[in-house]
Amino acid sequence: MKSLLRQLNDKRKIIIMPGVYDALSAKIAEHLSFNAVFQSGYSVSAGILGMPDYGFLNAGEVVEQARKIARTISIPLIVDVDTGYGNPLTVWRLIRDLEAAGAGGVFLEDQIWPKRCGHMSGKQVISTNEYIAKLKAAIEARRSKEFVIVARTDAIEPLGIAEAIRRGREYRKVGADAIFIEAPRTLNELKIIGKSVDAPLVANMMEGGKTPLLSAEELRKIGFRLVVFPLSALFATTYAVREVLQALKRNGITKSVMNRMVRFEEFNKFVDLQKYKQLEQKHKKN
Secondary structure, eight states: OOOOHHHOOTTTTTTEEEEEEHHHHHHHHHHHOOOOOOHHHHHHHHIIOOOOOSSSSHHHHHHHHHHHHHHSSSEEEEEEEEOOOSSHHHHHHHHHHHHHHHHHHHEEEEEEESSOOOSOOOOOOHHHHHHHHHHHHHHOSSOOOSEEEEEEEOOOOHHHHHHHHHHHHHHHHHOOSSEEEEEOSHHHHHHHHHHHSOOOOOEEOOSSSSOOOOOHHHHTTTOOOOEEEEEHHHHHHHHHHHHHHHHHHHHHHHGGGGGGEEEEEEHHHTTHHHHHHHHHHHHOOO
């Protein structure tokens, strides 16, 4: 398989990267032949803390979750590291820790801390110079050139699309592998970004968010190379768990919703039960 970085630079294709939040969701994505997965900050905050994407996660929690996910899959894991949780030195250490944990890259954003979900209102951004210092630290910290660094700007809401594009261009000049201009509000804004920034571009498709939902192919045609669906699995899981538990509460049994569950045998395939059975037999004492 080509590295994620080489895939990003192939203008003929677009990478579809689903958001995951734990080892199981990542393994399901790998079983379905996705080329990479995205550790979504929103999803991890909800999944391990039961809290919104509002600056509650810390660096240690993000690294530990990445370690758990990366050791269970063989495809690249790209990690949402919010603002880097501090200054350029904390960013430098974070990149070192994540690379050692097995991650294949990061999204690093220019919001002030505490940040909030990119599709929430009231966002603010730090100065370009302050962010560039963090970005340079991230680039310097990585040991492998295949470790992907995506520079994200949230400047559209507070400062306008022209400033967001200017920042995207600057971040690319500094050395970011890809540029992510978060939360364009219309198809026209997506097209303007696609024409205005000479870099591998990232689009974020969030169901119910500020950006219109487009297919991967539609995004490729207007200049994007990677599309993230960060919350699809989280929203679907939440819906399914609610439906099953409502039925259990109502009926005292789950028979009425069993047709919406995977079976025991099918689930065991996702967690590689057969592989561990074979390993057990291999090391079994005679």
